[in-house]
Amino acid sequence: MGPSLAGITQYEKSPIYSLKGIDQFVSVTVIIISSSLLTLATNCMRTENSIQATPLYLGVDGGGSKTRAWLADEKGTVLGRGNTGTANINYTTRTSAVAAIRAACTQAFRSARVTESKVSGAWLGLAGMARACDRDWMKEQFSELAIKIEVxxxxxIAHCGGLAGDPGIVLVAGTGSACYxxxxxxxxxxxGGWGSLADDAGSASWLSQRAFQLAARQADGRATGNAIKDVVFDFLKIKNSEDFSQAVEGLSRYSRAQICPQLSSLYFEGNPLVKKLYKEAALALAEMITVTARQxxxxxxNVILSGAIASSKxxxxxxxxxxxxxxxxxIQLCEPLYSPCAGAIMEAYRINNIDWRSNSISHFAK
Structure with missing residues (x-):
């Protein structure tokens, strides 16, 4: 039998230490720690195996700038989450889009501590999927992901999550803009939602593009003042007008949209050109909602304002x-009940004939 705590006290008091007693104590301590670690590992394996045996569902929200994936069980418990870059095939390569979605799903499995395997159902809600042929193509890329999958x-999914399946309208205005x-x-x-060249009215990319145009006009004298030009030049990290064209041409719509916080500051400072710009953006977004309501x-x-540019205060x-x-x-302006990722999970339930309304999903994050 190894030494007791009282024995350790005796060792500390004695001028001569018993190496044999210390060796016995170390051996017992190692055995206790090893046993505890084994118990912990066994419990973790049991937890992982129990999760693995449970039907799982994936919901993916691929917006203009980020891709999010949630892994949930059939009771609405979110087990894991993943977050990567854009999966919009209109603004990145198809290979990169698929890789972003896969990476987000892998992160969701890892954060849930579950081995990647074919889930019961998956729903991918992705920007740039207006065409049926693109949805069919994307569905083929992830045929191994789930027994039942839709794109x-x-x-x-913003509509499904925001209104929890009820009728209404959702406006998404972030990097781009559209109404559904x-x-x-x-x-x-x-x-709306016709892309940055033809549309995206009222979005962050639209505001930034108009700001760059105003900056050019201020730089060559067609517009009065220098405030917008100074903000844009500072954003682009340039000092001379001759560097402007090259600096702008190299920007993606997501990159140029990052200037919006500076434009917002100019608005609150009372800059007349920026105030007019924001007024035009509001009219464009209101028009989309009005037309959708009429149609x-x-x-x-019930209307949900979603996306960073529309929902932020x-x-x-x-x-x-x-x-x-x-x-x-x-009109009834409403806060989103659930997030787009939650909406994707709800749709994954639906295609598996699961009534999510009977589940406890109050813990779904917004």
């Missing part, structure tokens, strides 16, 4: 809300 655009609605008969309507014959629609959000009150006096 939609990101607007669909579904009425009580199941009819849907999409407005779906809504009288008092900045100048655009305030202007947009005021404009909507004029155009649609009976």
């Amino acid at each position: 939609s655009d990101d607007l669909h 609605g579904r009425n009580y008969t199941g009819q849907t309507w999409r407005c 779906l014959e809504f009288s008092s629609p 900045g100048p655009l959000n305030s202007l947009l809300c005021k404009e909507l009150e004029k155009r649609l006096p009976t």
